[in-house]
Each structure stands twice: as C-alpha cells, then as structure tokens.
Amino acid sequence: MKGQKQQYVTIKGTKDGLTLHLDDSCSFKELIEDLEIKLSLNQKRNEDVPFVPVKVKIGNRFLSHDQEEEIRSIIRNKKHLVVDLIDSNVITKQEAEEMRKKHEIVSVAKVIRSGQVLKVEGDLMLVGDVNPGATVIAGGNIFILGTLRGIAHAGFNGRRDAIITASVMKPTQLRIGDIMNRAPDAVQTDNNLMECAYVDDNETIVVDRLQQLTHLRPNLTRLEGGI
Amino acid sequence: MGEAIVITSGKGGVGKTTTSANVGTSLAVLGKRVCLIDTDIGLRNLDVVMGLENRIIYDLVDVVQGRCKLKQALVKDKRFDDHLYLLPAAQTSDKTAVEPSQMKNLVEELKQDFDYIIIDCPAGIEQGFQNAIAGADKAIVVTTPETSAVRDADRIIGLLEKEDIEPPRLIVNRIRNHMMKSGEMLDIDEIVTHLSIDLIGIVSDDDEVIKASNNGEPIALNSSSKTAIAYRNIARRILGESIPLQSLDNDPKGMFSKIKKFFGVR
Numbered sequence A: 001m002k003g004q005k006q007q008y009v010t011i012k013g014t015k016d017g018l019t020l021h022l023d024d025s026c027s028f029k030e031l032i033e034d035l036e037i038k039l040s041l042n043q044k045r046n047e048d049v050p051f052v053p054v055k056v057k058i059g060n061r062f063l064s065h066d067q068e069e070e071i072r073s074i075i076r077n078k079k080h081l082v083v084d085l086i087d088s089n090v091i092t093k094q095e096a097e098e099m100r101k102k103h104e105i106v107s108v109a110k111v112i113r114s115g116q117v118l119k120v121e122g123d124l125m126l127v128g129d130v131n132p133g134a135t136v137i138a139g140g141n142i143f144i145l146g147t148l149r150g151i152a153h154a155g156f157n158g159r160r161d162a163i164i165t166a167s168v169m170k171p172t173q174l175r176i177g178d179i180m181n182r183a184p185d186a187v188q189t190d191n192n193l194m195e196c197a198y199v200d201d202n203e204t205i206v207v208d209r210l211q212q213l214t215h216l217r218p219n220l221t222r223l224e225g226g227i
Numbered sequence B: 001m002g003e004a005i006v007i008t009s010g011k012g013g014v015g016k017t018t019t020s021a022n023v024g025t026s027l028a029v030l031g032k033r034v035c036l037i038d039t040d041i042g043l044r045n046l047d048v049v050m051g052l053e054n055r056i057i058y059d060l061v062d063v064v065q066g067r068c069k070l071k072q073a074l075v076k077d078k079r080f081d082d083h084l085y086l087l088p089a090a091q092t093s094d095k096t097a098v099e100p101s102q103m104k105n106l107v108e109e110l111k112q113d114f115d116y117i118i119i120d121c122p123a124g125i126e127q128g129f130q131n132a133i134a135g136a137d138k139a140i141v142v143t144t145p146e147t148s149a150v151r152d153a154d155r156i157i158g159l160l161e162k163e164d165i166e167p168p169r170l171i172v173n174r175i176r177n178h179m180m181k182s183g184e185m186l187d188i189d190e191i192v193t194h195l196s197i198d199l200i201g202i203v204s205d206d207d208e209v210i211k212a213s214n215n216g217e218p219i220a221l222n223s224s225s226k227t228a229i230a231y232r233n234i235a236r237r238i239l240g241e242s243i244p245l246q247s248l249d250n251d252p253k254g255m256f257s258k259i260k261k262f263f264g265v266r
Helices: A028-040 A065-078 A093-103 A210-216 B016-029 B046-050 B060-064 B100-113 B127-134 B147-162 B177-181 B188-195 B207-214 B226-238 B254-265
Strands: A009-014 A017-022 A052-057 A081-087 A105-108 A117-120 A123-127 A135-138 A142-148 A151-154 A164-169 A173-176 A179-182 A193-199 A205-209 B003-008 B034-038 B084-087 B116-120 B138-143 B169-175 B198-204
Touching: A009 A028, A017 A028, A028 A065, A052 A065, A065 A081, A105 A117, A117 A123, A123 A135, A135 A142, A142 A151, A151 A164, A173 A193, A173 A205, A179 A205, A193 A210, A205 A210, B003 B016, B003 B100, B003 B127, B016 B034, B016 B046, B016 B084, B016 B116, B016 B138, B016 B169, B016 B207, B016 B226, B034 B046, B034 B100, B046 B084, B060 B100, B100 B116, B100 B127, B116 B127, B127 B147, B138 B147, B138 B188, B147 B188, B169 B188, B188 B198, B198 B226
Parallel strands: A017 A052, A052 A081, A105 A123, A117 A135, A123 A142, A135 A151, A142 A164, A151 A173, B003 B116, B003 B138, B034 B084, B034 B116, B138 B169, B169 B198
Antiparallel strands: A009 A017, A164 A193, A173 A179, A193 A205
C-alpha cells in the first residue's frame, strides 16, 4: 500500500531556484503528510548554506490563511528553505472583486460641486467639471473631460505612478499618492488646455502636455482590461 | 394646484428676501394668486420688506404647533386685492421649532389655494434650509457676481440636486455694470458656465431697491424702474414666457446679444 502511494509533492529545480509543486486533488491532510516526508528525506546538513527561496505552486487548490501559514512553517522548519511565494490558480470572490474594482474605469457624468466628494477604487473617468471646493479621489488614474478647478487625488493608496488629466487644468490642489502640490498663487494666464499631471523623478508633481504620457506612462495603454 | 418655488443662495446678504418679495409681487401684479412664506425663523424680515410687519398676529410656528389655523396666520397685502399673502416667520423661536415634514404638509395645504408659493430660505445649509426646501417643487438660486457667493451657490445646487426638486434656475443679482465691463467682477457668462444651470434673470445693483425695501414697498411695484422690469421679466419667465434678458448698459449690441446667446441655449 505504502509503495503505491501517489506522489503529492514534487520538487523541481529551475534556473530561478526551487519550485515545489503540490498536488491539488488530494486532501490537505495527505498533502501535509507527504510534504513532511519529502522534506525530511535526503537530509544533507550543511549549516553554512544560506536560506534558499522556494516557490510553491499549489495549482487549483485554495488555501485559507491558516493553511498557508502551516505550509510555510513546515518548509521553513525542515530545511534551509524559505517560502518566497505561494502561487495558486484560484482566488476568493472577495479578492477577485477587489481586483476588479482596482482595475476598472468608473465613468461618471456629472458636475462635482463644492462640498461634494467623489471617490472610486479604480480609475475615474469624469465627464463634467470639478468645481472649486469639490474633491475627486481615485485609487488609480483620474481622467477629466471638463474643467478641473477643485482638488484631484489620484492613487490614494500610495500609487505614485498614477496620473491626472483634464481638458482644462486649473486645480486648487493636485495630489498623487502621498505627494501634494497646490496651484501657484499668481494668476495663470495660459489656458491650460489638455494637460496631465504626474510625479517625476524628483518626486514632485509636474503638469505637462497630455501627449507626453505616451512616453512617460506606456502602461496606460491597456487593451485587455488590465488584469 | 399651485407650485412651490424656494428662493435660496447659501450665502447671506445676496438678496434672497428682496428677490422673494419682488418676484412674489411681480407674480401678483401679473394676476396670479401668490403666497410668500418666510422660513427664516428667528431672523424674519420678509414682512419688513413687504411693509406688513405691523399686521402680523400669528406666524409659521403658531400654525405648525397648532395654536392657530393656517388661514388665520396669513397676512393679506391690501395693495393686491386678494392676490398676495404672506406667512411670516416667528421671531421668538428658532429654526428647530419646525420639522421638514411639517413644512411639507403646510406647503401642500397652501398649494390648494394659491398659484404660486414663494418660499424665502434662510442663509446656510442647516435645518432652516432643509425646512425651506422640504415642500418645494422648484428652486431658484440667487447669487451675486462675487467668487464667494458663486462658491456657496455651487454648494447649494449640489444639495438641491440630491432632493426631489426640478433642476434649479439662477438669478444673478446686484450686478455692477461698470465693474463687470472693466473685468473687475465675474461676468455672467463665467458664472453660468461655472454653475452649469439655466439662467432665469439678471438684476442690476440699484440704490432704489434699498430705498424701496426701507419703505416697505417692493421695487417691483414701481413700474418705471428698470430693476422692477427685471423682476417682472423673471416672473414672466416663471410663468413660462420666453423673454430676452435685459441689456445692462446703453449699448444694446454687445452685452445684450452676448447674454441672449446663452439664454437661447436653454
């Protein structure tokens, strides 16, 4: 019986390091048992060797947080191995929903007036103006087809690569990630048409012509929904 | 069945009460039955502007709290032969004496008897404002060509959009022609694009208006005044007539056609 036991754990070496393939059709208990056995085999004690990062591929199995921790601790305890990443083909609905929200472009057609706040998780496409005293906040980029006179905050989770575009750019404040920039006190005379704001290498917000974005943020072109 | 129009602005001192008095008066002059309601409880002055202060016996709070009947509290303006009534605010209570639902019922009751109910809204966005807009079907936002007033008007429009009210219309009040021409004041075009709502009228700054309010005679009664015509035009636009905007200066070509242009858009 024992001799015919299926191999639930396979170890493969690639040029990137070790990869553990864990079978996704057996029970979690069987998997753990096999993992224990596999890792206790051929012990070559070599105390000075640094920790080796491993990738763990678990196929179509879904691991709860506790199960994930268990696997990590087994691998860590048995050998000079450290789990670099656990790669699963499945995610929870909740995670999927969050991912979708982060990547979708929310389009809104209205005037955001003084005192109003519009907040979205992903990118925001606003057809209308942002009036002074109003705020638009997005987890990703902000595209405004209209006049931006209020406050725009792109990448509010800390994404500094987010950008803000507006047909007419006359903001009271621009914020990208954790960086802030306010309008100059002097009255601007140019008409600020079709402009974009981004964070440059000096970590300041720069306002430039919209056309510059093609070079600065090539990943804005997302033909397949972005995921 | 009448309709209720609330006159509001957010900012104080832009001319809500004057506008309410004059638009109400103009509608009465045009033969409609009008009831003015002052909802500025504790700081009433629509009665003063209308010259009806000494005839007040009961007020809005008395009606709402059941101390008198609605008919008893209405102050009749004798100048208009049964066309114009005022429901005054209380001077001794404050805004919390009335609930929005009570206002709604009150306005519904008045709508049975009158063609137009003009509700004068207090400044601010607190309960007084909530009371004033509770029963309204339509709203008129008053602003002056000042940045602060336009900013507050923007806020108010945002709040009105959340309510079950027709999109508000705009009156730009107290326009100083020479300042607007020299570019020291926001021009009307700019205000209307900024607020993106329909313009229903413009009123110039006029010393006569202050004189008339002090005398308790709304300027709209004085048919020779240009300002009176502006108010009457607003009233006629409320009735659904389409009337071009008044020219602000003696050069009818420039400004006139400019204003007419976006009036034509609506």
